[in-house]
Amino acid sequence: MASAAADGHTARTWPSDRVRQVFMDFFRERGHVFVPSSPVVPHEDPTLLFTNAGMNQFKPQFLGRVDPRSPLYSVKRAYNSQKCIRAGGKHNDLDDVGRDTYHHTFFEMLGNWSFGDYFKAEAIAWAWQLLTEVYGIPGERLYATYFGGDDALQLPADEETRALWLRHLPPGRVLPFGVKDNFWEMGETGPCGPCTEIHYDRVDGRDSAAGAPLVNAGDPSLMEVWNVVLIQYNREPDGSLRRLPARHVDTGMGFERLCSVLQGTDSNYDTDVFAPLFAAIQCETGCSAPYGGRVGRDDAEGVDMAYRVVADHIRTLSFAIADGAVPSNEGRGYVLRRILRRAVRYGQQFLQAPQGFFHRLVPVLVQRLQHVFPELAAKQDMIMTVLADEESSFGLTLKRGLERFRVTANALQAAGQTVLPGHEAFFLYDSMGFPLDLTQILAEERGMTVDAAGYQEEMARQKAQSAAAHRAKMGNAGQLVLGAEQLAALGQRGVPLTDDSSKYVWYENPDAKVCAVYTVEHGWVERVGGDGEALAGVVLDRTPFYAESGGQVADRGRLGDHFRVLQVQAYGGYVLHIGTGSLAVGDVISAQVDYDYRALVAPNHTATHLLNWALRQVLGDVCDQRGSLVDEQKLRFDFSFTRALTTEEVQRVEAECRRLVERDLPVYTAVTSLQQARSVRGLRAVFGETYPDPVRVVSVGVPVEHLLERPQDESWMQYSVELCGGTHLRRTGEARAFCLVEEGAIAKGIRRVAALTGRSAAESIIAARALSCRVLSAMDGPAGDGLSALTEALNAASISAAEKDALRQRLAQLEKERKRQSKALATEREKAWKEAVRQQCADIGSGGGDQRYVVLRVDTEGDKRAMQNLLREAVRRCPTAAQVMLISADAANDAVDVVVMAGEASPPNGNADARRQDTLTSEQWLQATLRAWSGRGGGRERLARGSVSDASQAERVVERARKVAQGEA
Missing domain, CATH: 3.10.310.40 (Diaminopimelate Epimerase; Chain A, domain 1)
Structure with a gap:
C-alpha cells in the first residue's frame, strides 16, 4: 500500500500543530470568527451525554433561538477545533477503539459553520481548495458522497450537491448513499440534514472502479476525512422532521485522520498526535515492546490494541474530568467509569502494567495539548487524583470479577458445558466493569464461548430498566408504600420481619430469600418481570441494604442478576426494595449493594457528625440540629441559631472539621439502651426525634464502651457522640477533604450549612486556590484589570464559604486600592506632562x-x-x-x-x-x-x-x- 508519503507529506512537513493552525488560518481569512471549543460535558443540554460534534454548542443558532445578549448573536460564520467524545448515546465508538486504527472516543473536530449565510456552493468549493491546494492532497485520491434520497422520509436525492462535486471530480468518484451514511443527526432530537462527505484513498493509483465499493464500507485504506452537513431540518421529539427557517452549514474534519493523511501514515495512531503518549505508556507499563501499529491476527497478543485503548481513553477521561464530569454509577459518569476500567484492564492484561499506572500518563497529555486547551493544565492535579482513586477502586473489582468468572467457568465445565450464558457475561459487564470482549477472551483461553446473543438481550433489558428508572423516581414510586393494609397482609402470609442487621457491613453480598413482591397495579403477586418495565417492591427475609432514614438516602444495587434496586424504604420492620426487573417469591438471590455508591454517601454522613460537633465548639450549646440531608453529592445540615455566622466563625467551623479529617480518627459504633446512651455527657441527638431502644451510638475518636464506663466525664465534650442509624466511614481520614460551601437562613432562627467531602471537596479546594492565585495576579496588573470578570467567577464558584468571603474582601480592597493608585498615578502623570510642556515652552522662549x-x-x-x-x-x-x-x-x-x-x-x-x-x-x-x-x-x-x-x-x-x-x- 502506498501512503500519502509518496506525495511528499511527512510528519516533518506537516506536524499536527501546523495542520491545526493552517485550518484555522484558512477560515479566518474567509471571514469566519473563532469561537472556542465548548466543554465536552454539555451541562446545559440534557439530550446529550457528551459533546459529540462541533455543532453542539451552536444549536441555538440553527434553531433561531440565540439570545440577543449573547456574543454569538451577530456571528454568521465561525470556526474552531472542538473537543468531542463519542461514547454512549447515538454516536458511540467505544467498542471499536483499539480494534482498528481510526476510531477514537475522544477526538478533535476541525469545523467551520455558516448560520444562515453561505451554503452548499461555498462549503464544497472551500473544502476542495483547502484539501487540494493548501494541504496539497492529490485530487485523484478523493471521493465525494451525497444524500441519495429516502422515500420513507419523503426526501429527494441531493442532485445539487452532486452537480457541485462534478466540477471537481469525475462521476465515478461522486457517490450517493442513504440515511445511514449521508443524513446526519446530532442526537435523537435536534438540528439535522443531508450531508456530503469527502473520503481519502490511501492507495496511490487505485482507480475508481476498485475504490468506489470501499467507500463507507469500513475499509481503513479508504476513509472519510471531512463531512459537510447541510442543516435544514430539526428532528422533533415525535420523530418527525420540521424544516428550519434558515439553511446552515456544519462541517467537521477529524483532526487525527487529517494528520494521518498529511503525515503519510497508514493509521491515525501512527502520527505525532499519539507518539508521545505511546512512549509514556511504554515507560509507565514497563512493556518490552514499543507500539507497532498491528491489528487483528498480526496483533495476536493484543499489545498494540492495548496501546491504542489506553492512549485514547486517557485523552477522553482527562478532558471529561477537566470539563466537570467524574466517573460514577449513573449517566455520563457510568460511561466514564466503564472507559477507565476498560483502559486499566487492557493495560494490566496485555501490557502487564502495574496498578496505578494509568493516572501517571496525564502530565504527558497536558504538556502536549495545554497550548491548545489550557483547561487541562489548570485541572491536572484534580484529573490525576480522580483517576488514581478510580484505579484503586477498580483493582478490587477486577480481582472479584476474575474470581467470579473462574468459579462460574469451573462449574460449567464440570457439567460438560462450554458456553458461558449471556446473563453471566452481562453480570460481569454490569457489576464488574468487564466488557464483552474481555469475557470472550477469558472464555476462549478455557476453550469456551460466550452466548453473545443472550448478552445483547440482557443489555436491551437493562436499557428498558434504565428507562423505567426515571419513571420510578418521578412517577409512581411514591405510591409504592406499605400501609396498614399491606403490612397486615404480610403478617397474615407469615412473612417474617426483615433482618437488616448486616446493613452496616461493607463488601458482602449475602444470599436472601424473596418473601413477597408488591406492585401498585396488582398488589401482592407471585412474580414480576418479563419485560423489565414493571416497578415492584420486594421484601426479603434479610438484607444488607440501608433503607432511607435519618436524612440519609438509601442504598442502591441489585437483587440477583435481573432486578435493579432503585430505592429502599422501611415500614414496620419490613424493608421494601423498590426497583425494576424480574424475580419470584421463593427465589434465593444474592443481595448486592452498590458499595461504590455507598462510598460516596458515607463520607458525607460521617462529616455531618463532625460538622455538628464543630458548630457546638464554635457557637456553643445554643445551636441544636433541626434536620439534615446526606446523599452522594453533598451534606446539608440545619440548626437553630438566631443570627448569621461571621466569616471567622465559618472559618473556624471548617477548620475544626478539616482537623478531624486530617487526624484520621477511628469511628466507633455500638448498640446500647437509650437510657445509657442519653447519660453520656455531650451526646448529640436531633430535637424532637424518636429513637429506638436499644439505640445505636456513633462516636468519633473514642470507643463507645469507654463513654458508657464514665458517662459524665467532662472530656467527652471534646468528641463527636451521636445517636445515629446511618452508614459511616471506618476512619475520618477516608473522607479525604472537607469544604463548607454554604451558610444561610432558611427560616427565622434556623440556619443551613452545606458542605462537600472527598473528591468534590478536593476539587473545591483546588478551585479556591486557583481563584486565590488569580486575585494575587490581579494585584500586579493594570488598575481594574479583570476585576469584574474575577468577581463573577468568584460568585459562581463552589468553594469554601469562608475563603469566598475572604477573597471578596480582598477584591474589594484591591479595587479600592486600585482606584487610589489610579488617581495618584494620574496626578503624577499630569504633573510630569505639565513639567515637560513648561520645559519645552521655556526652551522656545529662550530662542530654542x-x-x-x-x-x-x-x-x-x-x-x-x-x-x-x-x-x-x-x-x-x-x-x-x-x-x-x-x-x-x-x-x-x-x-x-x-x-x-x-x-x-x-x-x-x-x-x-x-x-x-x-x-x-x-x-x-x-x-x-x-x-x-x-x-x-x-x-x-x-x-x-x-x-x-x-x-x-x-x-x-x-x-x-x-x-x-x-x-x-
Missing part, C-alpha cells in the same frame, strides 16, 4: 525654536482630555504663538495623536484684516502635517485634531509639522 508656530512632543498614552489641558497650558506659556501643536505617541493603539490650538497671538475669528496672509489656521496646519501619512483629522480654524496609524512615526510627524510651519513642506 519658532515662537509663532510651537510644536511640542508629550506622550500622554492616548489621554485625549489631558492633551487638550496641556495645550491650554502651552498657549498660556507661549503668548507670542499663533498656533500650538501637541504631538503624542500612543503605543497601545499604535497611533500618533495630534492636536492643534490657536494661540493668544492668533487673529480673532472673522478678523480677516488682522490675519496675515501667511498665518495658518489650526485645521490647515493639521491637514498639511498629516497629508504625508494619509492621516485622518479635521476641526475648525482655531482647534483641530487628527492621528497617524503608526506610533513609530511620532518624531517624523514633529519634523513635518515644523517644516510645514516654516513653509518648507
Whole structure:
C-alpha cells in the first residue's frame, strides 16, 4: 500500500500543530470568527451525554433561538477545533477503539459553520481548495458522497450537491448513499440534514472502479476525512422532521485522520498526535515492546490494541474530568467509569502494567495539548487524583470479577458445558466493569464461548430498566408504600420481619430469600418481570441494604442478576426494595449493594457528625440540629441559631472539621439502651426525634464502651457522640477533604450549612486556590484589570464559604486600592506632562525654536482630555504663538495623536484684516502635517485634531509639522 508519503507529506512537513493552525488560518481569512471549543460535558443540554460534534454548542443558532445578549448573536460564520467524545448515546465508538486504527472516543473536530449565510456552493468549493491546494492532497485520491434520497422520509436525492462535486471530480468518484451514511443527526432530537462527505484513498493509483465499493464500507485504506452537513431540518421529539427557517452549514474534519493523511501514515495512531503518549505508556507499563501499529491476527497478543485503548481513553477521561464530569454509577459518569476500567484492564492484561499506572500518563497529555486547551493544565492535579482513586477502586473489582468468572467457568465445565450464558457475561459487564470482549477472551483461553446473543438481550433489558428508572423516581414510586393494609397482609402470609442487621457491613453480598413482591397495579403477586418495565417492591427475609432514614438516602444495587434496586424504604420492620426487573417469591438471590455508591454517601454522613460537633465548639450549646440531608453529592445540615455566622466563625467551623479529617480518627459504633446512651455527657441527638431502644451510638475518636464506663466525664465534650442509624466511614481520614460551601437562613432562627467531602471537596479546594492565585495576579496588573470578570467567577464558584468571603474582601480592597493608585498615578502623570510642556515652552522662549508656530512632543498614552489641558497650558506659556501643536505617541493603539490650538497671538475669528496672509489656521496646519501619512483629522480654524496609524512615526510627524510651519513642506 502506498501512503500519502509518496506525495511528499511527512510528519516533518506537516506536524499536527501546523495542520491545526493552517485550518484555522484558512477560515479566518474567509471571514469566519473563532469561537472556542465548548466543554465536552454539555451541562446545559440534557439530550446529550457528551459533546459529540462541533455543532453542539451552536444549536441555538440553527434553531433561531440565540439570545440577543449573547456574543454569538451577530456571528454568521465561525470556526474552531472542538473537543468531542463519542461514547454512549447515538454516536458511540467505544467498542471499536483499539480494534482498528481510526476510531477514537475522544477526538478533535476541525469545523467551520455558516448560520444562515453561505451554503452548499461555498462549503464544497472551500473544502476542495483547502484539501487540494493548501494541504496539497492529490485530487485523484478523493471521493465525494451525497444524500441519495429516502422515500420513507419523503426526501429527494441531493442532485445539487452532486452537480457541485462534478466540477471537481469525475462521476465515478461522486457517490450517493442513504440515511445511514449521508443524513446526519446530532442526537435523537435536534438540528439535522443531508450531508456530503469527502473520503481519502490511501492507495496511490487505485482507480475508481476498485475504490468506489470501499467507500463507507469500513475499509481503513479508504476513509472519510471531512463531512459537510447541510442543516435544514430539526428532528422533533415525535420523530418527525420540521424544516428550519434558515439553511446552515456544519462541517467537521477529524483532526487525527487529517494528520494521518498529511503525515503519510497508514493509521491515525501512527502520527505525532499519539507518539508521545505511546512512549509514556511504554515507560509507565514497563512493556518490552514499543507500539507497532498491528491489528487483528498480526496483533495476536493484543499489545498494540492495548496501546491504542489506553492512549485514547486517557485523552477522553482527562478532558471529561477537566470539563466537570467524574466517573460514577449513573449517566455520563457510568460511561466514564466503564472507559477507565476498560483502559486499566487492557493495560494490566496485555501490557502487564502495574496498578496505578494509568493516572501517571496525564502530565504527558497536558504538556502536549495545554497550548491548545489550557483547561487541562489548570485541572491536572484534580484529573490525576480522580483517576488514581478510580484505579484503586477498580483493582478490587477486577480481582472479584476474575474470581467470579473462574468459579462460574469451573462449574460449567464440570457439567460438560462450554458456553458461558449471556446473563453471566452481562453480570460481569454490569457489576464488574468487564466488557464483552474481555469475557470472550477469558472464555476462549478455557476453550469456551460466550452466548453473545443472550448478552445483547440482557443489555436491551437493562436499557428498558434504565428507562423505567426515571419513571420510578418521578412517577409512581411514591405510591409504592406499605400501609396498614399491606403490612397486615404480610403478617397474615407469615412473612417474617426483615433482618437488616448486616446493613452496616461493607463488601458482602449475602444470599436472601424473596418473601413477597408488591406492585401498585396488582398488589401482592407471585412474580414480576418479563419485560423489565414493571416497578415492584420486594421484601426479603434479610438484607444488607440501608433503607432511607435519618436524612440519609438509601442504598442502591441489585437483587440477583435481573432486578435493579432503585430505592429502599422501611415500614414496620419490613424493608421494601423498590426497583425494576424480574424475580419470584421463593427465589434465593444474592443481595448486592452498590458499595461504590455507598462510598460516596458515607463520607458525607460521617462529616455531618463532625460538622455538628464543630458548630457546638464554635457557637456553643445554643445551636441544636433541626434536620439534615446526606446523599452522594453533598451534606446539608440545619440548626437553630438566631443570627448569621461571621466569616471567622465559618472559618473556624471548617477548620475544626478539616482537623478531624486530617487526624484520621477511628469511628466507633455500638448498640446500647437509650437510657445509657442519653447519660453520656455531650451526646448529640436531633430535637424532637424518636429513637429506638436499644439505640445505636456513633462516636468519633473514642470507643463507645469507654463513654458508657464514665458517662459524665467532662472530656467527652471534646468528641463527636451521636445517636445515629446511618452508614459511616471506618476512619475520618477516608473522607479525604472537607469544604463548607454554604451558610444561610432558611427560616427565622434556623440556619443551613452545606458542605462537600472527598473528591468534590478536593476539587473545591483546588478551585479556591486557583481563584486565590488569580486575585494575587490581579494585584500586579493594570488598575481594574479583570476585576469584574474575577468577581463573577468568584460568585459562581463552589468553594469554601469562608475563603469566598475572604477573597471578596480582598477584591474589594484591591479595587479600592486600585482606584487610589489610579488617581495618584494620574496626578503624577499630569504633573510630569505639565513639567515637560513648561520645559519645552521655556526652551522656545529662550530662542530654542519658532515662537509663532510651537510644536511640542508629550506622550500622554492616548489621554485625549489631558492633551487638550496641556495645550491650554502651552498657549498660556507661549503668548507670542499663533498656533500650538501637541504631538503624542500612543503605543497601545499604535497611533500618533495630534492636536492643534490657536494661540493668544492668533487673529480673532472673522478678523480677516488682522490675519496675515501667511498665518495658518489650526485645521490647515493639521491637514498639511498629516497629508504625508494619509492621516485622518479635521476641526475648525482655531482647534483641530487628527492621528497617524503608526506610533513609530511620532518624531517624523514633529519634523513635518515644523517644516510645514516654516513653509518648507
